[in-house]
Amino acid sequence: MLTREQVLEAVRPWTEGKRNALQIRDVVVKGRQVSMTVLHPAGAEQAPLEAALREALAREGAETVHIRFRPLEAAAPKASGPQSAAGAAAGAGPVKGHGAGLNSPLLEPANGVRFIAVASGKGGVGKSTVTVNLAVALARRGKRVGLIDADIYGFSVPDMMGIEERPEVVNDRVIPIEKFGVKVISMGFFVEDNSPVVWRGPMLGKMLRNFFSEIEWGELDYVLLDLPPGTGDIALDVHQMIPQSEEIIVTTPHATAAFVAARAGAMALHVGHRIIGVVENMAYSVCSHCGEREYPFGRGGGGRLAETLHTELLAQIPLGSPDNHPAEPDFSPSVFKADTPVGAMYLEMADRILASADSNN
Template sequence: MLTGNIISVISGKGGVGKSTVSANLAVSLARQGKSVALIDFDIYGSSIPSMMNISYGPKSMNNKILPVESHGVKIMSMGFIVKNNDPVVWRGPMLGKVINQFINEVIWGPLDFVVIDMPPGTGDVAMDVNRLIPSSNQLIVTTPHPTAAHVAERAGKMASNNNHKILGVIENMAFFQPADHEEKYYIFGRGGSEQLASKLGTELIAQFPIYAPNQTDFEPSIYKKGSQLFEKYNELAQKVQDSIA
């Protein structure tokens, strides 16, 4: 069974960096001494094992599942079940069974925080998760583009209608700033995230720039100390803790 504060990371559409935010938030919370679980419910676009450079799956004990651990975070993902990056072609009942299994049949142990990488949009899987986890704190990830923010508004309204608390909006790919340059390039426009936060009655709590990973990194999506986004995710982790406290 899950314990601790649940943080669902949601988006209106794919491709906005929701899984990257989920993974780095979980790792940052663990770096700050918290016991953290990361559940990858992005069933059709599971990417957490690849981001964490995990090449093995969970083990079992007494008919229960032991989560995989990486970066001090306990992890479960559909990516552990589907091999060789094969497509997921399961229908609703099977997916619902997996969701229930991840919540109720994993030996999580005591947890301070559970970060859930939600599927984008407002489809069946998202509704099943909302049903099984009736109360959570939600972060909405979008890009600055007005269309992306418009679509994300639907996911935010779904959260509000199901009595989830919206902690804030996270703007990913906010701008590009070349190394050793002060000028910022707003490739995807500006203003959409602020409008989204206003419509949902919340605030824009983080803006993450586009960051080119080091090609030698084995885990290019996990930002390491010294990188441009390392401190920004540490700041986000602290803001989340302050908002929930």
């Protein structure tokens, strides 16, 4: 077993006694797996540097090493405010400031906030729909819930919840939008006219950090994170910032979708996140003429995925959308009402998650 101290000692020749010394941050060690961020001077050649660091860590017994490189200039501390998020989204450059050190009460373990990241192996399986409805279900059970739309390229939560207003800034803090009892923050609030977000990985991490450090969340019991599909930088950033996070994996019943979703589950296990369970979305449809179930995407994928990940199948959600009308107050195109069959399924899922929290205490 490796320790953080062993990792820092192994890379010390590159971090001390040199004019162009590196800075090492976000060191996370799980068994013999190491991930870290390397801040390097401008002009440094990354390839030979990465090879040397990997070799040094391998001599200490590291088997898997993930290194993210960032220039020192971009990571240098600088005053920032909530406008930095909007500025970066509008093309004013990367968000400056917080780096790995986050000043967010939300992340203090003593506050008892339970973080649940909702992940999938691929897009189009309804991950955001599951996230939104589970967040609303937890709020309906009386919990104080926050929702972070961390799918920064493919943000959709504001539209799905029917949110049209933008957050306000009070005393240099961004106030999240609250709807259905859920406090929401999303990249969509800072992008004009559905413009594409053209960013590299480090900028995504900075925006995610701003979602913690510059938002006035207040007191919360649960924070749900709608992750991008796959196993990219955001998943690693979530692990580094919230090592205590748990995960739910969403798939469809199709065998290929479940196979791809297994990668997201493997990523969660790789970074030490506990998998609460699997949600099989679009599990079936109900024939409008005979009332029988039909299976347009096949059967069994969610159950097989749960077995592969040694977890439980939390729910099998049918294919369909809420029958909500735009004229209704609090209209949302994607949130199921509590008294509908699917709304009841999400309440049951919320109850299982609440019960699992009680059993772990």
